[in-house]
Amino acid sequence: MSRLTDTLQEKVAQLHTATKSSSAYESGPTKVVGQSAQRLDAVGKATGATKYGQDLFDKKFLFAKVLRAAHPHAEILGVDTREAKKLPGVVAVLAHQDVAGTNLHGLIRRDQEVLCSRKVRYRGDAIAVVVAKTEEIAIEALTKIRVDYKPLPSVLTMEDALKPDAPKIHAEGNVLGEKHLRKGDAPKAMREADVVVEDMIQTQTVDHAFLDIEAGRARYDGKRLTIEVSGQWLHEERRLIALALGLPLEKLRIIQPATGGAFGGREDISIQIYLGLAALKLKGKTICLRYSRSESMVARHKRHPIRVHYKLGAKKDGTLVAAQITFYVDKGAYASTGIAVMRKASSHATGPYKVPNVWVDVIGVFTNNNPCGAMRGFGAAQTAIAYEGLMDRLAAKLGMDKTELRMKNLIHSGDAVTTGQIVPHATGQECFEAVLKKIDWKNRSYETGAPHLKRGYGVSVICFGLGYGDGFPDASRARCKLTADGTVEVYSSAADVGQGLMNMIAQIVAEEVGVPLERVRPIIGDTELTPESGSTSATRQTYFTGSAVQLAASELKKQLQDIAASHLEELVYEIKIENGEAYNVFHPKKRMTLPELAREGKRRGYSLEAMGVYKPPTMPENTQTGQSMRAFVTYLFGSHACQVLVDTETGEVKVERYIACHDVGKAINPDQVIGQIRGGVTQGIGMVLMEEVVMKDGRIMNPGFTDYILPTIRDVPEIECIVMENPDPGGPFGARGIGEPPLIACGPAVMSAIYDAIGKPVRTLPATPERVWRTISED
Amino acid sequence: MKKPAKAKSTDGLWPLRFTLNGRKVSAKVQPTQTLLDFLRVEMGLTGTKGACLEGECGSCYVLVDGKPMNSCLMLAPQVQDRKVTTIEGFAHNQKLDVIQRKFVECGAVQCGYCTPGLVVAAKALLAENPHPTREQFLVGMEGNICRCTGYSQILRACKLAADEMGLKKK
Numbered sequence: 006m007s008r009l010t011d012t013l014q015e016k017v018a019q020l021h022t023a024t025k026s027s028s029a030y031e032s033g034p035t036k037v038v039g040q041s042a043q044r045l046d047a048v049g050k051a052t053g054a055t056k057y058g059q060d061l062f063d064k065k066f067l068f069a070k071v072l073r074a075a076h077p078h079a080e081i082l083g084v085d086t087r088e089a090k091k092l093p094g095v096v097a098v099l100a101h102q103d104v105a106g107t108n109l110h111g112l113i114r115r116d117q118e119v120l121c122s123r124k125v126r127y128r129g130d131a132i133a134v135v136v137a138k139t140e141e142i143a144i145e146a147l148t149k150i151r152v153d154y155k156p157l158p159s160v161l162t163m164e165d166a167l168k169p170d171a172p173k174i175h176a177e178g179n180v181l182g183e184k185h186l187r188k189g190d191a192p193k194a195m196r197e198a199d200v201v202v203e204d205m206i207q208t209q210t211v212d213h214a215f216l217d218i219e220a221g222r223a224r225y226d227g228k229r230l231t232i233e234v235s236g237q238w239l240h241e242e243r244r245l246i247a248l249a250l251g252l253p254l255e256k257l258r259i260i261q262p263a264t265g266g267a268f269g270g271r272e273d274i275s276i277q278i279y280l281g282l283a284a285l286k287l288k289g290k291t292i293c294l295r296y297s298r299s300e301s302m303v304a305r306h307k308r309h310p311i312r313v314h315y316k317l318g319a320k321k322d323g324t325l326v327a328a329q330i331t332f333y334v335d336k337g338a339y340a341s342t343g344i345a346v347m348r349k350a351s352s353h354a355t356g357p358y359k360v361p362n363v364w365v366d367v368i369g370v371f372t373n374n375n376p377c378g379a380m381r382g383f384g385a386a387q388t389a390i391a392y393e394g395l396m397d398r399l400a401a402k403l404g405m406d407k408t409e410l411r412m413k414n415l416i417h418s419g420d421a422v423t424t425g426q427i428v429p430h431a432t433g434q435e436c437f438e439a440v441l442k443k444i445d446w447k448n449r450s451y452e453t454g455a456p457h458l459k460r461g462y463g464v465s466v467i468c469f470g471l472g473y474g475d476g477f478p479d480a481s482r483a484r485c486k487l488t489a490d491g492t493v494e495v496y497s498s499a500a501d502v503g504q505g506l507m508n509m510i511a512q513i514v515a516e517e518v519g520v521p522l523e524r525v526r527p528i529i530g531d532t533e534l535t536p537e538s539g540s541t542s543a544t545r546q547t548y549f550t551g552s553a554v555q556l557a558a559s560e561l562k563k564q565l566q567d568i569a570a571s572h573l574e575e576l577v578y579e580i581k582i583e584n585g586e587a588y589n590v591f592h593p594k595k596r597m598t599l600p601e602l603a604r605e606g607k608r609r610g611y612s613l614e615a616m617g618v619y620k621p622p623t624m625p626e627n628t629q630t631g632q633s634m635r636a637f638v639t640y641l642f643g644s645h646a647c648q649v650l651v652d653t654e655t656g657e658v659k660v661e662r663y664i665a666c667h668d669v670g671k672a673i674n675p676d677q678v679i680g681q682i683r684g685g686v687t688q689g690i691g692m693v694l695m696e697e698v699v700m701k702d703g704r705i706m707n708p709g710f711t712d713y714i715l716p717t718i719r720d721v722p723e724i725e726c727i728v729m730e731n732p733d734p735g736g737p738f739g740a741r742g743i744g745e746p747p748l749i750a751c752g753p754a755v756m757s758a759i760y761d762a763i764g765k766p767v768r769t770l771p772a773t774p775e776r777v778w779r780t781i782s783e784d
Numbered sequence: 785m786k787k788p789a790k791a792k793s794t795d796g797l798w799p800l801r802f803t804l805n806g807r808k809v810s811a812k813v814q815p816t817q818t819l820l821d822f823l824r825v826e827m828g829l830t831g832t833k834g835a836c837l838e839g840e841c842g843s844c845y846v847l848v849d850g851k852p853m854n855s856c857l858m859l860a861p862q863v864q865d866r867k868v869t870t871i872e873g874f875a876h877n878q879k880l881d882v883i884q885r886k887f888v889e890c891g892a893v894q895c896g897y898c899t900p901g902l903v904v905a906a907k908a909l910l911a912e913n914p915h916p917t918r919e920q921f922l923v924g925m926e927g928n929i930c931r932c933t934g935y936s937q938i939l940r941a942c943k944l945a946a947d948e949m950g951l952k953k954k
Binding site for chain 1: 824825829830831832833834835836837838840841843870871872874875880884887888889891893894895896897898899900903921922925926927928929930931932933934935936937938939
């Protein structure tokens, strides 16, 4: 009797396991998710077999080149292409008249001409496209194009742009837009504050400097235009190109080659549109186009330089009471994603700190500099440098330890961020405690052994709203399919730009369906084959596409369970799929392999495909107050601590030790998460210590890696990573994301350490040796 | 340094003989063509990447007589009678070179664009010095820019490769 009861109980327990949903909270430990599985594309990349845009070229193809503006601001009176067309080997010379559609592009506001018709607004503006038999001939032909300009006074600083009599860069004026946040009465609270600190911080123009320069090819066969160029949002690129070139959407196909880094730099349209234009004119020909490094830097958008005026008020005990912040954002010549960057700056203006009264004003100003748009951190990176800088100044003024001041003001689970959105699970404090423990904050040593060497310790805590938010319809779609040979294919248009998206989706599918990773084949980046997945930006792909993929995989699994149940004549809730086989949990000998399931499913007319759509809603921020109950789908938290050594005689800063902690919800692939953290920190070190696009008269003075200084292996210590996992209910297996936060938290931590070392704030970025030395030397 | 090949033909092309990935090659080249372009366009070996095109980033490294050279700064005729090894010459019969294998295993590959150049740099370094110190590794690898990884995994891959190569010799 007792044996029977035992068996029954066992059966009930087993049944319970079998019918469990596959959500992260109910299922046991994961098998594939959470493993540092080898990157699916690593061998191809390590052997040189992987094909990037430029690897698709062939001598028998035609080559295109783009003519850029000779002035930062000028009217175009005429473009004479006759001499260029006469050059032997030139096949076509195209100007604005040759563009059949709107001739306009732009991610949020379509304000940039593909080929300028009447006016140029920065030196990267394109005027003509030459197509020739070789690249050399195309380059020579550019010199034969005569452009008749009427130069206009150029507007190179925000001060000049905002003057009442400033020349207008766009017909509507030099202000792109404004963004405001009003919470409480900040001026009144500031007057009543015991202590007030105020400062101005100026961030610089930064280039993405991805290694794989813009390159690709296009071909029009009379029915369809196929463009093979790396982007970050294929479907949106298709829409913008189709509109600009006057082509029905369905006639355009975009394929993503392997992509060598992006960092936001492939969000705006680049060579796709010139290639498309040239291919449409030359039916049946394959056209290639690549930028040189300098053209890539001259043409592409940049990270916005932002001037932040920040005023922060607190009580004597350090409790924050008010913040008043004004951001002047140099937009450069075109809108790009600027409005969204400005919104991100505003909604992240006080970071992870509780401030009851906050007023923020953001003004986006057009100039004749390079357009500024998306780059990893997207407005939040500049903002974090400002609020963390002010927290350090406040701590100094109060005579408080800067970590104590932060601890006192951090938001906790259930508190609201600046926009009024309540964060159910805020883990800034946990991350902060973890890095302080690791660096042994209480026992930090300032001993350097030499009077001219000063040591400093820096900290930062950040929060980051994931996804587009603001009520924008943000969605990702994915499809899963079982093939006849028993492979599970997963289709997504999400771009793998090196971050490891392919592994992320493959590991989720393997886990969800119950198959080994090697039975999953990701198929990505082809508008003909793969469903729209939104952009690879805003740290959103793990959360959005990961969820879409999990939904599709879960649906496919149910279908496979149905097939197995029908074929094996068993109850469907007793069917488990594990390690690529479906079996009855009580009669494990009754089982089917994946090819058998595919065969049987086909015979019975069951679908072997499933779609997943993930579309969590958000709510727009109020236009006057910037308040929203759900401005972003979720928040990420992270904290960094570092140790630097400053040579006070030369101003050189050496990062000696670096610790980064991020709450990622769940690391789908821990090695890849660590790769993202270390890469983000390295770019952050580059941003605050060395990288700067130097502009003079609207011209980039350092358009190459000889003068645009990037961090090498010598500039970064081994970055110590702490991966925290507090699951997020909205993400796949609890995962959030990790793309941008490591960069955002790095800048303020390094700046905090320099301030600690030299006792004075460096207000203008980057903190080059010269700037640090001048800061030390000034009275 | 050996003398570059001399012009003999009238079409402006220079004859070039050299060893490429262990095989003797005869070709005619534009004397102004960079070694990088020659390898990628004429030889079809696209594993070698161009990124900065001014000798700063190491993406275009190839071994010339065992030394890592920026192929973007060399002209094709300069490899006359010399031995050139590109990334395509590293793996044999699907078997990865130990450095490549360690890069793959250590998560040292992200976007992968810098990877061939880094593997070449590591190969040259370890051939000259099988047991580099940390400082020697930094000297050997500081000519390569990686924008994605933060370098730690790359350093680890190189160290593990050195260890494994050392064990094999013993």
